[in-house]
Each structure stands twice: as C-alpha cells, then as structure tokens.
Amino acid sequence: MRFQITFIILFVSFYAFGVDDRSMGELFQKYESVMDQKKIELIDEVFTKKFIRESGGKKELISKIKSLPDSLTQPQTSMSWKKGLKGDVYFAKLKENTNNKSSGSSSEAEFIVIKENGKLKIDGTIGDGE
C-alpha cells in the first residue's frame, strides 16, 4: 500500500513538475513557428520576460524576427536537451541540418531554458565551448 502511494506521488509529481521530451519539443515547435512563420503572438509563450527585456523589448524582438528570411529557405533542425547539473535550468541544442554556413550565423546553438510560471521558456543562449 505504501509503495503504491509513493508511486502515485512520484507519477503525479513528474507530470506536475517534471520536464519531458514532449514539453521541450512543444516549446521548440512554438519557437520555430515564431522564427519561421512569424507567429509573433507566441512570443510570450516562448521567451521569458527577462529575455524579451534584454532583447530591447517586444517591439524590437518582433522587428528582429520579421527581418529573418521567410520559412521556405529555412533548413530543417534537430533538437536535443538535457537538464543542467545545478539548479532548475535546461540546455537545449538546436542543430540546423545544412551545410550552408553563410550569413555568419552558427548552424548549432545551445539554448538556456528555464521555467517561468511553471512553463518552459527560452531564457537565452550560451556560447559553445569544451
């Protein structure tokens, strides 16, 4: 009986507080909708308040998004993620499946993802290293 209760608590906790592939996948689906299809109404669901503020505000962020080439020219991407070793932070790696390294942008990026009001949101990026 005690084992069952523990299992139920763990199960509920996971769905209430845990982060899984599905929730991270949904975040990056929304992210690509914002960046590729210019669905700017999703900005608040994708980025943290801090990120938007540090981007120069919502107006500036929207202007940056609209300056990107349209979705037809965007390469396919793959995403992998892991939980950070300290604190409630996640690192998601987004890789563009392309050989085109023009435009000075990286074909790979590491995103900092945190929870804001219980929802996963992008809080920034961090330079690659190792």
Add this chain to the structure above:
Amino acid sequence: MQQNKFSRIFISQGFSDFSDKVPEVLLKTILLPLLCLFTSLPLLGEDCYNCERPQRFSAPVVNPWPIEYVTIHKVPFERNDKASFCRRPVEMVDTIVLHHSETPSSTTPEDINRLHLSRGTPEDPWYMIAYSYNINSPYSGASTPKARVTEGRPMELVGAHAGSEAFVPMDESQKKMWDEGLITCGKENQEFKVNPSMIRDGKIKANVTTIGVVVIGNYAPFSRTNPNGYHRNNPRYPTKSTQDLIARLSCQLQKKHPKITNIKWHNYYNATSCPGSIKEYISKIISQTRKYGCDFK
C-alpha cells in the same frame, strides 16, 4: 615657535629644522598643497579602465604584473570538486583565443561560472568557468556594464573553450613539456596523471596551448540559432574602447608570459559563429597592442 599640526608631521619625519625656518602660512598655503599634488599625479593617468586604481604604494605583492595596462579583478568562483580538469605549466600557452559569450553584455563572470557548472553530464561535469579572462564592456551607445576585466579559470589549468576536437601542432618546448609528463589530469584531492587522449597524430588539444578570453555580449546577427543576436539592420561591433581593452589585456599577458605571441578567434578552431564581428577587428587589436610595446601574430 609653537608647533601646529602641520609642522608636527614634519617633526615626526625628522624635519624639525625645516618647520622652524619656514613660516607657517607658507607651509599651509603653498608647500603642502604642492606636495599633495605631486604625490597624487601618478594616480591621475588614464591607464585604468575602472575606478579601482592600482595600489602603487602598497606593500610588494608576490609575482606582480610587470606592467599594469589594465586592472584584473579576481572574484571567488565556485568549483565542482567532482569534476576532472587538467594542469599545465603556463609556459605551454602561446595563444589567446577570443570569444563572445552569446549572452547579454550585462552577464557577469559569476553568471557564466554558474552556467558552466551546470553544463556537462553527471559523469563528466565541468570544473569551473571555461575562460581564463572575462571582459565586460558596453556596446556602442550604451553606458553599462562598467568596463572590467575579471580573471576566470587560472592560467595553469587547461581551459574548455576552443573545442575538445581541436588539435594543434606543438613546438619543441611544448613537446618537451608534454614528454616530461607536465600536463596532467585528475580531480581535486586525487592523483593527477598524464592523459594520452590529449594527443592525436602528434598534435595536442588546442585548449592546452591556448587561453580563452571572452568578451561578454553577443556580436553575431539575430538568427534562428542566435536569438540573442543584434538586429540585421543595426550591426554590432566591438567599440574602440572594447578593442583597446582586449589589446591592453593581451599585451599585459604577453609582458608576463612572453611565449604568448598569437591572437586567434574561436572559429579559427571550430565551425561556430563565435566571436561574431570581433573577428573582423583582430588585426586592429593586434596593431593596438604594438602601441603598448607588444608583438602579436
């Protein structure tokens, strides 16, 4: 003559005759102000990028910088004692590698350390901040953050910045140090051993012969893989002050470690957007170091 507080100072320093002969008014109004002015003149130079001036009259410190072009701040960084790291003689280092952090310019080295401690895997975590020096400097037109250089991972520890798959040739002295087993890896409070994986086809990991200098900020354009980047209609470049700060730090490092004669950039070693537009200014930065008496390739 009754002693006033000014003449008492001179008496205590063996100038009793002087205080007797010089009138008190002359002492107060001309000589003492002049003395104060001349003793403070060396502190008024524009060789310091922040308000904390070098302690020129303090007690001698162990292993001082030969020339102080910029004040290097030290902050206590948390380290992960369960993580592996490698030690090297600082004489192994011949190259400065420039990075940008891809974070907002307001990010502190302590923030970067926290993020780096979170990276890696439970089996192979990071020891501490990957860069040896961190430069905070405002973007063009901005007044914050305050320009400041902070030491990161000590130079005698191998960094984690150029890319673990980047290997470079060794010169004779570097090869000798490797052959003598002076580059060793391990964990705190454990025995350090030579790690053969540091060498591939006679080349050594670039992290062993370089130090990472990061300019905190994002100098690459906004894109799907760089949402922190600058607006494409408003490109961001390192300001003259930022370039000068990099030059001063580089020169200061060369004065202390003459083997450091190269300045490279992250995507010299790895396919990455780092360090963004800073790369376009490397030759200007190298020219700037010549003004301080340094010579970089």
